[in-house]
Amino acid sequence: MxxxxxxxxxxxxxxxxxxxxxxxxxxxxxxxxxxxxxxxxxxxxxxxxxxxxxxxxxxxxxxxxxxxxxxxxxxxxxxxNVIKAIIDDEKTYRAVNDIAIFPYKSATLMEYELWVDEEFIWRDHADGLIIATPLGSTAYSMSAGGPIILSKTNVFALTPVNSLDPSRRPLIIPSESIIELMNIKSRVSVEAVIDGIDRIKVNESISISKNSSIxxxxxxxxxxPIHSRLYRKVKLAEELIEMPPSAKLVFKVLEYEGPLTQKDIVEKTLLSPRTVRYALNILGKRGLIKDIPNLRDVRQKLYYTNI
Structure with missing residues (x-):
């Protein structure tokens, strides 16, 4: 030692x-x-x-x-708390912040049924769904309109993303509950994104609950102080809400996976190069991202979040 x-x-x-x-x-x-x-x-x-x-x-x-x-x-x-997901009754994955379920291609609808503790809650058509821990409630979930939850609270936040039904609001669910998404369908494959790191294909269902370990x-x-961090996050969320979906998506990809080149962003978001350039321009003007030269290729820039 x-x-x-x-x-x-x-x-x-x-x-x-x-x-x-x-x-x-x-x-x-x-x-x-x-x-x-x-x-x-x-x-x-x-x-x-x-x-x-x-x-x-x-x-x-x-x-x-x-x-x-x-x-x-x-x-x-x-x-x-840590959350765990069992995908298609097979492998188990764990997340500190959140598990986001989205179609592989951005801005593509998915259909699903939501069940909590074996009780049917709703059927929905949306861009996706985010299940977040209190820690993760200030990350992707908050950007999608989810609530801020203090870290000691024993609940999870469930936030639909761009639902076609305006009544589909964020839900606060006890951490002891079992959340199930069933009969998941989309015209493209659907993925569970674990803490923005791992992307796992979901064929039909995913079960989410509290992990046994913390x-x-x-x-x-x-x-x-926590209040100063929350203030910065709230101001950031206010700015993101006013932005087009493409800019929100690019920002979240950079937040989770940056620094990235423009080409990397196109590949990860499946947006067109023109749309990515537009999103980067908006985010840059707001001071939410910065860029540095890519030392591996000086013709390219690396973009990263400035928060």
Missing amino acids: KKIAKYDIDVASNINSADILIVFGSDNTVLKALHKLGFKYKVLGISLGSSAGFLTETTIENMDIVFEKIEGGRYRIEKC ISFIKIEGIS
Whole structure:
């Protein structure tokens, strides 16, 4: 075991023997690390940007303060629910933020039946559906009009996306419930997008419920108040609501998977190059994205979110 310089904090020589997982990067970096390494660690996310996210507790500028507090035991553990999805009664997948069910091609309708605890709720035609944890309620779900849920609340949010029926509003569902989407149909294949990372084909049904294990995040009091993060997210959501669907889609793809080139965005969204250029122009003018030269090909730019 080695020590972190200046602090009495041991660094594990083997990831399997670690107690705390420190991830440097964005919220998306934290999600990718968890999906690769598992959910058994106490997680501390440190943003490399100018502000913390919802999975990154603080910025790298505050790292010394954070490590001092960890060394002195001045932190708390916040335990959060994880959701699991069983697709077509076969393989099981887990998500920290959300599971989004969408047709493979954007702006394509899907039909489905929604059941909760074996009770029929509705049949709907929509662009998709998002089931989010409280942590994930400030991510994709919020951009689609879903509610903000405080992290300690034992519920899930279910948000229809662009339903043809205006009565299909977001639902708050107890975390102990079993959510089932059945008789899923579309003119193209339908996918379950797990935390914006894995895309799994759904043939007919998907069952979603609370995972038996939870995930623990390290929280440092007074470093990055939750109200300031919520305010930034609300302002962002207000801007996105006024934008065309193509700009919303491009932004969400960049938020989950960026930085990306224009060609990457076209491939991932299935939008035309002209539509992607239009969306990038709108997002750039609003200051929601930035670009940097692609070092692998200086003729191209890499686009990323500026939040």
